[in-house]
Every structure is written in C-alpha cells, then in structure tokens.
Amino acid sequence: MNTLPVSAPSPHDLPGVDRHRTDTMFAVVQRRYGDVDVLEHRRIPRPELGEHEVLVRVAAAGVDRGVWHLMTGRPYLTRLAFGLRRPRNPVPGVDVAGVVEAVGVGVTRFAEGDRVFGHGHGTYAEFARADEDRLAAIPTGLDVTAAGVLAVxxxxxxxxxxxxxxxxxxxxxxxxxxxxxxxxxxxxxxxxxxxxxxxxxxxxxxxxxxxxxxxxxxxxxxxxxxxxxxxxxxxxxxxxxxxxxxxxxxxxxxxxxxxxxxxxxxxxxxxxxxxxxxxxxxxxxxxxxxxFVAREDAGHLERLADLVEHGHVTPVVDRTYPLPEAADAIAHLQSGRALGKIALVVEVGR
Ligand SMILES: NC(=O)c1ccc[n+]([C@@H]2O[C@H](COP(=O)([O-])OP(=O)(O)OC[C@H]3O[C@@H](n4cnc5c(N)ncnc54)[C@H](OP(=O)(O)O)[C@@H]3O)[C@@H](O)[C@H]2O)c1
Missing domain, CATH: 3.40.50.720 (NAD(P)-binding Rossmann-like Domain)
Incomplete structure (x- = not known):
C-alpha cells in the first residue's frame, strides 16, 4: 500500500485556496506532470458550480488510461489540451458515480439526492462538478462502484x-x-x-x-x-x-x-x-x-445504462482502492495486470 502524502491546505500552493473555509474536501491533487509521486492527497475547496452544473458527492471513480496521460503529460501532444507546463485542472479523474449534492440554478435534469454516473471534472475527490448533460441515472440494480467505471x-x-x-x-x-x-x-x-x-x-x-x-x-x-x-x-x-x-x-x-x-x-x-x-x-x-474521439453526452450514457438494465453489459471491476491510494491504483493499471476496470472508492470524511 502506498498512501499519498496528506498535506495541510496552503493558500500558496493552489490559487483560490482559503485555509479558513469550511467547505473543503479531500482530493487527489497534482501540480506538475510526472510519475505517480506527483499525486498528493490534500484538502482543497469544494468546486463552485456553474449554472448548468451538478455537484456530485463521489462514491466511485474509474481509473483509465486518460488519467495516466494527464498525470504524465505524455504523449506531449496531449499537453495542448491538458495545459502546456502543468495540468490546468489539478484534480485528475473523469469517470464518476455518486449522489447529487447540489445543482446549479439552470439545472433541470437532476435534483439533490439523485444517484448519477457519467463524466465529471476532477472526480478523484470527495465532491466533483459535472455538466448536467454529461450525467445519467445509475442503472437500476447496478451498485455504485460498478457505475463508477461505466462512463469513460x-x-x-x-x-x-x-x-x-x-x-x-x-x-x-x-x-x-x-x-x-x-x-x-x-x-x-x-x-x-x-x-x-x-x-x-x-x-x-x-x-x-x-x-x-x-x-x-x-x-x-x-x-x-x-x-x-x-x-x-x-x-x-x-x-x-x-x-x-x-x-x-x-x-x-x-x-x-x-x-x-x-x-x-x-x-x-x-x-x-x-x-x-x-x-x-x-x-x-x-x-x-x-x-474517433469519444463524445461525452447523456444520450450515450442512457443507451449504455439501458444495455446494463437489460443484462447485456456488466462492468468488470478488477480491483478497488480507497481514494488516498490513487497512486497504487494507477500503478496497477500501468502494470497491465488488470482485467477490465479499476475503481477508486470514496468515503466522504475519511
Ligand atoms: N478514442 C477515444 O476516444 C478513446 C477513449 C478511451 C480510451 N482510448 C484509448 O484506447 C486504448 C485502450 O484503452 P483501455 O482503457 O481499454 O486500455 P487497457 O485497459 O489498458 O486495455 C488495453 C488492452 O490491450 C491489450 N493489449 C496489450 N497489448 C496488446 C497487443 N500487442 N495485442 C493485442 N492486445 C493488446 C491488453 O490485453 P492484456 O491486458 O490481456 O495484455 C488489454 O486488453 C488506450 O490507448 C486509450 O488511451 C481512446
């Protein structure tokens, strides 16, 4: 086990961090490109919501090759999208499943308490933002960990x-x-x-x-x-x-x-x-x-959810890791030993 270093919040490390705010959360943070040692488990502010965004209390987040590319900044071509010198979004993770904690003023598809999965922004955290049209309801009968490896x-x-x-x-x-x-x-x-x-x-x-x-x-x-x-x-x-x-x-x-x-x-x-x-x-x-470059939209999420509900598709979860062990999870993916998907499981407050 290789638990990430936990550091106290520092207003000097991340723009916008206020040490006295109470609306903070634990997240995996990377401030530069590199190997798994660039990842830290630290307290940062919860994300602020845009008009059409949903705040998801994260229960599970899948580990995929895109996360490795973001972590390393390789191939270098990807830095055009991720940030030239350092990652623009310091919290990795796109796959997400969890419960809606709050919604932006323009959100019509979801309400507090809904169980959702889909594509979020910086999901290796206790809370993550997601555009409402990049989420769908968790398929009936699917557990939340499996739902966390479904979208990407x-x-x-x-x-x-x-x-x-x-x-x-x-x-x-x-x-x-x-x-x-x-x-x-x-x-x-x-x-x-x-x-x-x-x-x-x-x-x-x-x-x-x-x-x-x-x-x-x-x-x-x-x-x-x-x-x-x-x-x-x-x-x-x-x-x-x-x-x-x-x-x-x-x-x-x-x-x-x-x-x-x-x-x-x-x-x-x-x-x-x-x-x-x-x-x-x-x-x-x-x-x-x-x-093609995969589109992230509600239509494909709902079609996939339908295939799951009809028993045609079942996510294959190789192994789960708690959030502070994200580095181990990514190293396991990189080892080539995983079968199917790896999930980070997140328990708020731990
Ligand atoms: N176009 C897009 O929008 C998009 C979206 C998502 C992902 N991707 C890309 O798609 C690729 C696959 O992603 P993934 O998540 O499925 O990766 P993954 O989980 O690492 O799976 C890679 C697969 O390739 C197999 N493999 C390795 N070497 C092989 C070889 N020489 N011949 C045949 N199979 C081989 C592996 O088999 P074993 O494990 O049995 O060795 C494994 O089944 C990645 O490069 C990813 O970046 C593209």
Missing part, C-alpha cells in the same frame, strides 16, 4: 461498436484488447448486437473474455491475430498498435476498422499518425477505416 470506457466502446463499427447481426467482429477497459465493454456490446466476436488478449485473461460473450479467443502473446486466414467485417482496435496494412488484410473487402487507440505509440504524438493515415487511406478504399 463504456461509452467509448459503445461508440466504437455501434456508431462507428455499425455491427449487425451475424458480423464477424475482432476485438483487439478484449480484456481491457474499452475491450471488455466492446465484447459485450458487439455480442448484444448479434456480432460473432473473436477477442484478443493475453493468455490468463482469455477465459474471462469468453465469459463476456466472445465466441473465440486468441492469445496475442503466442500467435499473431492478424496472420490467421480469418477475415472480419469489423475490427475494433484498442491495443497493440498494429500496422494499418496488417489490419486491412484481416478485413473483408468492405469491412470496417475502428481505431480506438493504443498505448506505447511514442512520447511525442502517441501513434496518432496511424489514425491519420487510416483516414486518408479510407478515402480511396471500399474498406471503412475510421477513428
């Missing part, structure tokens, strides 16, 4: 499989990275849409991928999943950064490739050149070669 990678998988992959009944679907945060949802959603899924992951996780609905599984450590004779109608690529030409060879002549992302693509641009080349190649091919 769940809606990404939904958009990859349904909006961009356009999976239809009977389609042969290859999911590269089937054991990951996006992949575990992609396998379930593609199966729910009637796709026949081949899931690619490392050996020890293959049984779990099969249980999620994959008709067939392949271990990328012992065989090249693209070098088989099989051709796929849809490939959902979430891991491995394989060459575009190899991916295209494994597609049918009119098949669809959806590049979601992949780690270790380089410190500068993180392999985004592959996505750009796919877009260019797609203009002169019968194959559809696509990529």
């Amino acid at each position: 990678t769940g809606t990404t998988a939904l958009q990859a499989v349904e909006d961009h992959g356009r999976v239809r009944p009977g389609d042969q679907v290859l999911v590269l990275g089937a054991s990951g945060g996006v992949g575990t949802y992609a396998v379930q959603i593609a199966t729910a849409l009637g796709g026949i899924v081949t899931g690619v992951a490392s050996g020890s996780k293959l049984d779990a991928v099969r249980r999620l609905g994959a008709a067939r599984v392949l271990d990328y450590r012992s065989q090249d999943p693209l070098a088989q004779a099989d051709r796929y109608d849809v490939i959902i690529d979430t891991g491995g950064n394989r060459r575009l030409r190899d991916l295209r060879r494994a597609l049918t002549p009119t098949g669809t490739l959806v590049i979601v992302g992949g780690e270790n693509g380089g410190r500068l641009i993180g392999g985004i050149d592959r996505q750009i080349r796919a877009g260019l190649a797609s203009t002169v091919s019968r194959q559809r070669l696509t990529t």
Whole structure:
C-alpha cells in the first residue's frame, strides 16, 4: 500500500485556496506532470458550480488510461489540451458515480439526492462538478462502484461498436484488447448486437473474455491475430498498435476498422499518425477505416445504462482502492495486470 502524502491546505500552493473555509474536501491533487509521486492527497475547496452544473458527492471513480496521460503529460501532444507546463485542472479523474449534492440554478435534469454516473471534472475527490448533460441515472440494480467505471470506457466502446463499427447481426467482429477497459465493454456490446466476436488478449485473461460473450479467443502473446486466414467485417482496435496494412488484410473487402487507440505509440504524438493515415487511406478504399474521439453526452450514457438494465453489459471491476491510494491504483493499471476496470472508492470524511 502506498498512501499519498496528506498535506495541510496552503493558500500558496493552489490559487483560490482559503485555509479558513469550511467547505473543503479531500482530493487527489497534482501540480506538475510526472510519475505517480506527483499525486498528493490534500484538502482543497469544494468546486463552485456553474449554472448548468451538478455537484456530485463521489462514491466511485474509474481509473483509465486518460488519467495516466494527464498525470504524465505524455504523449506531449496531449499537453495542448491538458495545459502546456502543468495540468490546468489539478484534480485528475473523469469517470464518476455518486449522489447529487447540489445543482446549479439552470439545472433541470437532476435534483439533490439523485444517484448519477457519467463524466465529471476532477472526480478523484470527495465532491466533483459535472455538466448536467454529461450525467445519467445509475442503472437500476447496478451498485455504485460498478457505475463508477461505466462512463469513460463504456461509452467509448459503445461508440466504437455501434456508431462507428455499425455491427449487425451475424458480423464477424475482432476485438483487439478484449480484456481491457474499452475491450471488455466492446465484447459485450458487439455480442448484444448479434456480432460473432473473436477477442484478443493475453493468455490468463482469455477465459474471462469468453465469459463476456466472445465466441473465440486468441492469445496475442503466442500467435499473431492478424496472420490467421480469418477475415472480419469489423475490427475494433484498442491495443497493440498494429500496422494499418496488417489490419486491412484481416478485413473483408468492405469491412470496417475502428481505431480506438493504443498505448506505447511514442512520447511525442502517441501513434496518432496511424489514425491519420487510416483516414486518408479510407478515402480511396471500399474498406471503412475510421477513428474517433469519444463524445461525452447523456444520450450515450442512457443507451449504455439501458444495455446494463437489460443484462447485456456488466462492468468488470478488477480491483478497488480507497481514494488516498490513487497512486497504487494507477500503478496497477500501468502494470497491465488488470482485467477490465479499476475503481477508486470514496468515503466522504475519511
Ligand atoms: N478514442 C477515444 O476516444 C478513446 C477513449 C478511451 C480510451 N482510448 C484509448 O484506447 C486504448 C485502450 O484503452 P483501455 O482503457 O481499454 O486500455 P487497457 O485497459 O489498458 O486495455 C488495453 C488492452 O490491450 C491489450 N493489449 C496489450 N497489448 C496488446 C497487443 N500487442 N495485442 C493485442 N492486445 C493488446 C491488453 O490485453 P492484456 O491486458 O490481456 O495484455 C488489454 O486488453 C488506450 O490507448 C486509450 O488511451 C481512446
């Protein structure tokens, strides 16, 4: 266990911090880019709400690759969005589930006490802001920890499989990275849409991928999943950064490739050149070669919640960590050992 250092609030460290305010909270704070040692567990003011924002009392917050990118500021291209010299928002975390504590004056969709999940701002904290149109009601029957790992990678998988992959009944679907945060949802959603899924992951996780609905599984450590004779109608690529030409060879002549992302693509641009080349190649091919940046909106959250309520999608929670152990949680994600998702659980006042 590696509990983050707890420091007393200092008005000199963070702009706007007033040591005498009583409306404070514990949060994970990073004031510079770096490894997990840049994270501190400290008391800061609760966020102030905008007109259409909701204050969520956080119960759980998912750990995803985006949090690692924000923490390290790598690839460097991401700093254009996160802040050039240091993170613009010093509290990491987007995934959130919890209870509405307060609402802005213009909020119409939620009221105090509602149980919500979705995309928030700085959710590794006891309280977090969220735009009301980036939240939805927690699906009936789902516990709040599982709801905390649903939004970020769940809606990404939904958009990859349904909006961009356009999976239809009977389609042969290859999911590269089937054991990951996006992949575990992609396998379930593609199966729910009637796709026949081949899931690619490392050996020890293959049984779990099969249980999620994959008709067939392949271990990328012992065989090249693209070098088989099989051709796929849809490939959902979430891991491995394989060459575009190899991916295209494994597609049918009119098949669809959806590049979601992949780690270790380089410190500068993180392999985004592959996505750009796919877009260019797609203009002169019968194959559809696509990529996307996931949208954060209520429509996709509600569609995902519906899939959960109908038993088609169940979040896979590998492990939970208390908020002060956020560094351990991110290190566990980075180790590659996690299956599905990791959640931070938050108890206000502890
Ligand atoms: N486009 C967007 O808007 C968007 C949104 C969210 C995430 N992303 C990106 O999507 C990627 C996946 O995210 P994630 O949360 O699913 O990450 P993750 O939880 O770390 O999962 C990565 C997956 O890739 C697999 N993998 C690793 N090396 C592989 C290889 N050589 N061949 C095949 N599979 C391999 C892993 O399998 P094992 O664990 O079995 O080794 C695991 O299943 C990340 O790069 C993330 O930044 C993009």
